[in-house]
Amino acid sequence: MSVSAGAALGLAEQLIARRSVTPHDDGCQALIAKRLAAAGFDCHTIASGPDDFRVTNLWAVRRGRGGSEATLLAFAGHTDVVPTGPLERWTSDPFVPSHRDGRLHGRGAADMKTSIACMVAAIEDFVAATPEHAGSIALLITSDEEGPALDGTTRVVDWLRERSVRIDACIVGEPTSVQALGDMIKNGRRGSLTGRLVVEGVQGHIAYPQLARNPIHLLAPALAELTTIDWDRGNEHFPPTSWQVSNLHAGTGAGNVIPGEAIVDFNFRFSTESTPESLQSRLAAVLDRHGLSYRIDWTLGGRPFLTRPGSLIAALREAIRQVTGRETELSTTGGTSDGRFIAAICPQVVECGPVNASIHQIDEHVAVADIEPLKAIYRGVLDRLIA
Secondary structure, three states, X not given: OOOOOOHHHHHHHHHHOOOOEOOOOOOHHXXXXXXXXXXXXXXXXXXXXXXXXXXXXXXXXXXXXXXXXXXXXXXXXXXXXXXXXXXXXXXXXXXXXXXXXOEEXXXXXXXXXXXXXXXXXXXXXXHHHOOOOOOEEEEEEEXXXXXXXXXXXXXXXXXXXXXXXXXXXXXXXXXXXXXXXXXXXXXXXXXXXXXXXXXXXXXXXXXXXXXXXXXXXXXXXXXXXXXXXXXXXXXXXXXXXXXXXXEEEEOOOOOOEEOOEEEEEEEEEEOOOOOHHHHHHHHHHHHHHOOOOEEEEEEEEEOOXXXXXXXXXXXXXXXXXXXXXXXXXXXXXXXXXXXXXXXXXXXXXXXXXXXXXXXXXXXXEEEHHHHHHXXXXXXXXXXXXXX
């Protein structure tokens, strides 16, 4: 029996019990740091952000006997969770871990406190069994993944870069499995580029349109054209870039007034076949061709990243096969993750975690039977890359 048999489940329950709604950590990282310090880790807390939105980050590292040239494998994740939604719709208190039908329920159970618990327990097992390991191990945890992500992992990456810390491989514990544990891992993610378009017109009385310029009418032909554009066709790793409108609003609230402006919120999820600059230029060209008077505020949420098959993917695939008997699928689908920040200082970033069917939902849960196998998968990667 491993030295931490049942430790992953117990730690997952302890973390779920902490009300760490983003950007708050509510002591989760202190609990993790205490356990890792006992396993020989140097733990650093990196706080960032304004007082009313203070973010807590943890960087913990244990150096192996191989020194600075040995492989540094990092595990990464987040202790913050999304808000619960209506409490009356939960079967049980979302911050009281509960067991029903073989599932552990609670906010963050799947996204991603169970993954963190499995990482910590796997590290404890590995260090106890291999105290003189050659490679180094690190854990990077933030409380600003579900929020704006301005003072979380990206700040830690800057902090590490300033100290010339090199990460060779990183596993992010995002819930990537679809039907069964280990059936899918993410070896990359699309980029995210958001824009707010303001089309200017002239406000006026709706009965005298000749004295006004309706920005909705002016926008409509350009908007129709934008929905038909093939921005790119993707490639073997990424689906085609998509452009979607998330909100369109105008008006003063009165039914007899032509509005003076129309506002469109939109987002590109883009592949490596496009760049933020090319997408911005192509969209502006359409608006210019339609003669619009406009302005756009752009926000680059993250550039796409891709990890090609190498030592990390091989180790993860072998560990999944050994533990579950499954052949895992590589995918870059879905939203963004903090892997996009870590990829700036790490050549191999892969996401692997539990089934994602209930994330962000009422009665979020994870199968209890998947917890020890997930810990074993993480332990298997440590055995293959660090021992």
